[in-house]
Amino acid sequence: MDQINCDFSPMKEEIIKGIEHIMAELQGSIKILGNEHQCLLGRLEHIRKDFLQIEYSAATFYLNCYLSAFTDKFKELSISLQYLSKHRFGALIVIERSDPLEGLIQKGTPVGAELSSVLIETIFYPGNPLHDGAVIVQGNQIVSAANVLPLTQQAVTEKKLGTRHRAALGVTEMCDALVLIVSEETGKVSFALNGKLFPISDVQSLLHVER
Structure with a gap:
């Protein structure tokens, strides 16, 4: 990938919060896995959807970065x-x-x-x-x-x-x-x-x- 040199703070903050949320969800998933009376599958599906949303947000962020140096349009x-x-x-x-x-x-x-x-x-x-x-x-x-x-x-x-x-x-x-x-x-x-x-x-x- 290209070297990144841009700053769109609101989008960056949104991505960071999303990653932190997923990290917390993953930590909670470890605890669920240790409980034989709970199933982890539903939680993993939720995490997968959250991860996809972060991927989409990151794509938008980097698209801005990659274009900003080459066009004002x-x-x-x-x-x-x-x-x-x-x-x-x-x-x-x-x-x-x-x-x-x-x-x-x-x-x-x-x-x-x-x-x-x-x-x-x-x-x-x-x-x-x-x-x-x-x-x-x-x-x-x-x-x-x-x-x-x-x-x-x-x-x-x-x-x-x-x-x-x-x-x-x-x-x-x-x-x-x-x-x-x-x-x-x-x-x-x-x-x-x-x-x-x-x-x-x-x-x-x-x-x-x-x-």
Whole structure:
């Protein structure tokens, strides 16, 4: 993973409290295990759900960290992700970071416009000629749309992992780009980095980060 150099204190505090809560639950579970009249399974299921919630919160936190040094348009991206997720419009947004994408992708249609939520939503609206493929973002600009990304060659174990997710994994295996994905089937949002996928459970939480 990348070196982390950011501070979004409210989110950090939320994650810390969540971890402390789980640690307390685990300690309590040890005591239950020593009591033959109590069953631990229900408590472990509760801990599992709490852990998943912390994972989602951490994904949101680190997404902010990874993007903050490379674009000032996080709010616009967040608004567009919320819209696309709500309407289940599939999307693939590549934020170029330190490594150039030149030579890694099949170039699409040049756009050359300032990034805005309206423009992102328009590009990925079903039926728009540019909605297939990926949008490339450099800094605060949408450079191009309808770009084709390389698909991952790794054996993907997740069920029903579509072309967008495989493309996001593929390009992030080859460079340090960060890719935002909206699933057309479920509306769920995730991001890919370093050849791994990280789900975001509540895209509305992206709007509540103090910048």
